[in-house]
Amino acid sequence: MSVMEKKEVQKVAGGSILSPEGFKAGGIHIGLRYEKKDFGVIYSETPAQSAAVYTKSHFQAAPLKVTQESMAAGGILQAVVCNSAIANACTGEQGLKDALKTRELVAARFRLPEEYVAVASTGVIGECLPMEKMEHGCSEIAVHSDYNSAKSFQKAILTTDTVEKASCVEVVIDGNTVTIGGAAKGSGMIHPNMGTMLGFITTDANISSPVLQSALKKAVNTSFNQITVDGETSTNDMVIVMANGRAENKPLNENHPDWVHFQEGLTLLCEDLAKQIARDGEGATKLIEVGVKGANSTEDANIIAKKIVGSNLVKTAIYGADPNWGRIVGAMGHSDVTLEPETCDIYIGAELVFSNGTPQAFNEQSVSEYMNNEEHVVINVLLQDGVGEGKAWGCDLTYDYVKINASYRT
Structure with a gap:
């Protein structure tokens, strides 16, 4: 299939943060965890235009403050360092x-201006980093562009995942x-505005x-x-994206004829990572997807x-x-949204309940079997209050x- 025959936006099986041109990564074990990899770096061969969003917690962790600095x-990064465990x-x-x-x-280590480096950490709150181990990691980490290097970074950022x-x-x-790649971690303390979750995105756009x-x-x-595992928001949540321009497209903005495709692609990537986090919720056996249509607004539908x-x-x-639709009604009933119960339909799977x-x-029995046998349970709510649509995912x-x-700390 030629480039011109490709779909304008499509997922790539087996892709990673190293699929875009000009990025390298690595992950090693430095002793923060018992034996698993716990220290990783993403590196762009050239300075990258960057963006980030952060947790709304009042107790933002030190790495986030440094990254924001x-x-x-100037919004330019060339490396992101992340440790797990602490x-x-x-x-x-x-x-x-x-x-x-x-x-x-x-x-x-990479001969960069300090402001070209972002810092991320994830793990137990309230413990200081053992800096002798961190110094060892910073001096020993090597980055490469191969598949195993992407895997090493992906493993290094995990906690209870x-x-x-x-x-x-x-x-x-x-x-x-133009390629967009991503890696993420998150399993518990997930209730973003931004939970403990980290997302790292690279693109050659x-x-x-x-x-x-x-x-x-x-x-x-x-x-x-729009994901939640346990309703808890972490101190360290962050999603960061680096764009190094190696695809050499005309500069993207909202007036570019292909802007809608880039936005769609970035959203698709984020949604895919978000669903993987929700599915991997601590102790989870099922991904839950809730769709809402007919709300007064998109915001109301998402809420x-x-x-x-x-x-x-x-x-x-x-x-x-248990196909107890009363639980669904109960949750809707104390949301911060005004709705009309008399014009509300609820489906569990394909069944109108x-x-x-x-x-x-x-x-x-049929609905119970669906809930028991499927790893992806879908609930749909249809309202008649407007044209707003939204989705959310959990476990x-x-x-x-x-x-x-x-026993998280023991």
């Missing part, structure tokens, strides 16, 4: 010094292929930092910000969808394969979630 210097959050002045030192060490999370999308811009910032924010609002998928009673009903304010006769709530979090 780097970004404020969040370097709520660590006061020492934590900020350690994050700044990490940035300094990575900049020296059970699987690596990667995605890749190709977009046709100016008749040529030619796009300025301010335009990229706008595109990222829009993509995040309908993807990462309703996220309210449903975040309800512990809905989550436990899914785990128990509630319509126009009244219960519907349905085959409970079921299981006994294992309690076990994991009851």
